[in-house]
Amino acid sequence: MCGTTSVADAALAAQAGADALGFIFAPVSKRLVSAQVAREAGLAAGPTVARVGVFMNQGLGEVLRTAEAARVSAVQLHGPLAGLYVKQIAAYYPVLRVVRPEELAGAAREWDGVPGVTLMLDAPEPGGGVPLDWAALRADFPAGAWLAGGLGPANVAQAIRELSPGAVDAVSRLELSPGRKDPAAVRAFVAAARGELSTVKRPDVDNSAACAD
Numbered sequence: 001m002c003g004t005t006s007v008a009d010a011a012l013a014a015q016a017g018a019d020a021l022g023f024i025f026a027p028v029s030k031r032l033v034s035a036q037v038a039r040e041a042g043l044a045a046g047p048t049v050a051r052v053g054v055f056m057n058q059g060l061g062e063v064l065r066t067a068e069a070a071r072v073s074a075v076q077l078h079g080p081l082a083g084l085y086v087k088q089i090a091a092y093y094p095v096l097r098v099v100r101p102e103e104l105a106g107a108a109r110e111w112d113g114v115p116g117v118t119l120m121l122d123a124p125e126p127g128g129g130v131p132l133d134w135a136a137l138r139a140d141f142p143a144g145a146w147l148a149g150g151l152g153p154a155n156v157a158q159a160i161r162e163l164s165p166g167a168v169d170a171v172s173r174l175e176l177s178p179g180r181k182d183p184a185a186v187r188a189f190v191a192a193a194r195g196e197l198s199t200v201k202r203p204d205v206d207n208s209a210a211c212a213d
């Protein structure tokens with residue numbers, strides 16, 4: 001659940017069953033949040049909810065200082081970034097490295113087996129609410145990668161069926177206005193994603209017993 005800007009929205013998402021909250025620290029964003037509010041919101045979400053700091057083309061020092069001040073548990077990196085920079089941040093925080101569709105195949109090769117770096121596929125305009133052509137991306141989508149881009153309550157189940165992502169992430173289709181969550185959409189999104197994830201057959205999970213029952 002990305003774009004969290006308040007304690008109230010963090011509590012809402014946690015109560016709805018979100019596994020992770022995203023806090024956007026990229027100055028270009030309409031959902032920009034301060035490290036202090038992110039820290040308070042993360043505390044309100046409780047001990048089992050991950051806290052992801054979202055950055056775009058920001059310096060190494062700024063990323064590490066903000067992540068520390070906000071007490072995030074992972075960092076999401078957007079933009080054309082050098083591999084060395086990503087690895088330097090991965091020495092401190094688990095990294096979600098965001099890639100566009102045209103970068104997916106190359107990034108899957110580059111980051112395959114690199115500890116601490118998980119790929120996240122997103123649309124070319126982050127936070128733009130535009131879904132991807134999931135079927136066309138299936139061949140290049142690596143196991144365990146996360147999926148974002150135009151996901152909402154009405155389409156998240158189909159996206160999970162198409163790509164079996166490790167996790168799904170959304171923002172603009174869950175809002176009343178930028179930075180302000182729509183409670184009904186938040187609850188419907190988590191319910192739809194959880195419902196589909198409980199039935200999807202993953203390549204790394206033997207659920208044949210469940211199928212036979």
Ligand SMILES: O=C(O)c1ccccc1N[C@@H]1O[C@H](COP(=O)(O)O)[C@@H](O)[C@H]1O
Binds near residue numbers: 002028031078128
């Ligand atoms: O949402 C933003 O404003 C934003 C700004 C800078 C980097 C990332 C941003 N959002 C990310 O966009 C995706 C999905 O957005 P949507 O569901 O398509 O609206 C998500 O990963 C956000 O973290």
